Amino acid sequence: MSSNLEQQGGLPESWRVQLPIFEGPLDLLLHLVKINEVEIADIPVAVICDQFYEYLQLMEELNLDIAADYIYEAAQLIHLKSKLLLPRPATADGEEAEDPRQELVERLLEYQRIKEAAQSLAEIHSVRRGIWSRPAHPLELEDDEPMIDLGDVSLHDLLGCLKTVLVRYEHEHPDPLHVPRETFTVRDQFQRLLEVISPDRPYDLLTDLRQRSCRAEIVAAFLAVLELAHLSLVRFHQTAGGEILIYRTARELQVHELEAIEG
Amino acid sequence: MTDSGEMQAALEAVLFVASEPIPRGKLLEIFDEGEREAAGEALDTVVSRYGAEAGKGVLVEEVAGGFRLVTRPELHGYLRKFFEVTGRTKLSMAALETLAIVAYRQPVTGPEVQDYRGVNSSGVLKTLLERRLIKIAGRKQVVGKPFLYRTTREFLMHFGLESLEDLPPLEEIEDVFGAQQTPLELESL
């Protein structure tokens, strides 16, 4: 049996024509066990691992999205395969160590049971899908709103109700309309001024400040001018008429200096 | 060819599920055209069968140009009694909403609950108190000194929670219900 498998190696040709759709990596593994006609308990890891990997390559060729779940499982298989190549050390009391495949086998057996259970649920479902009950309408007996049996109320319902309340509350209490307040930063003003002030052309400070849109911007611009002076990036000259003129100095602005300014 | 028994069964099933009177013609449309005459006879059989049998609680009524199944009027008392019996374990949506507010905003007062829900909630709070899902936990030291409500141990048991800390945080609503619905700004509350 084993030698057959080894010769067989890859996936059957028919696969290349019709790619089955699997519910997940475990489903694929079960399928591989089936087409190789082996017992789950006796799973030939090396062969299955190669075929699993080949399936993933096929998916890639077909530009199918390979879910992370498959990749994770492939890594597990490769790890298991390598473990099996190493001789197993006997345990202290001389018994043979646990079969490294045990965990995988148990998972597969459990998954197979679940698949079978799902299949029988599917059969029941296909018959019972045809059953109709009467919609609840208590015949004008009670003018009650729909009631839900306390036994059927779960956390999910409670969360649903909370969501209803919150959405409705928000709908009935809309946020007060607010005009976003423009904020002026010293750094913005700093950069703006650096661009307009030149070494050879006088720049009139008061004229600039008067052109600002509001008091907040004036304050920011004024602080920016002080900052420029502090860093020796500008020099001032006051005229006899009281005008304050600004000139750019030769000093270069350092990056860390800009970053230090309030943004 | 559909046999009469199956026709009767099909007609009965449709009448059972429908909540409004169905005109004869519409009822017979579930069968092929060639079978409508036989189906008409089957319908008459269903109607007379419901009328004749003893121990029937339901009859076929012809009203407003259609047929419908209704309970026999003289059984009204039993139905009323039944709804009293089942009503004891039922909660209205209003009660559930209130319960959700108390759970997430406890301790909370009646007026606060009313504010969240936009409607007077004292009746619902009373129901929840009777069901032992909430309890009075003191009074709030504000004008009027309203009662403060909290959820009970029964509440925790009902929802399989060990403690209030196990209540899913509000953000998890998105996980459970999906975010594609109305975007909810939780911070705004």
Place this chain on the structure above:
Amino acid sequence: MTDSGEMQAALEAVLFVASEPIPRGKLLEIFDEGEREAAGEALDTVVSRYGAEAGKGVLVEEVAGGFRLVTRPELHGYLRKFFEVTGRTKLSMAALETLAIVAYRQPVTGPEVQDYRGVNSSGVLKTLLERRLIKIAGRKQVVGKPFLYRTTREFLMHFGLESLEDLPPLEEIEDVFGAQQTPLELESL
């Protein structure tokens, strides 16, 4: 003393009006205490009468711990035709697998479901929650406190089960690696 015919009629009327399974005890509560035994017999009569008659479109089923009236499944085609709806939508294999895990291994967490299936299952769990086939039943007291899921009464109703004990038995776990295990054949690897 209420005669059996009236009892049967009353029970039928209640079953007709209630749209969900009603436990036997609750059904009988509509009668006086001294009459409950006779009422029990009347109930059995109603159930067997619905089962026996030909040309019936409706039957009494015992499901989720109670009795309810439902249409016979083979009439699905007629109902679909009349109401022009597809009825219950199908459940995907992924949903059925997940449902099987929750049903047989409950209470179970999302990460555990993912472990059993080998694939991320949060979307499927959400679908099942929305269809009320499963519910959140608390949190597991482990790191991350994941939600615990259980099947609902709706699940029992959907699959015609009286209780969870009626689930078809899961194939027994074979003790593959039991004491007298065959030594592993290395050449088979």
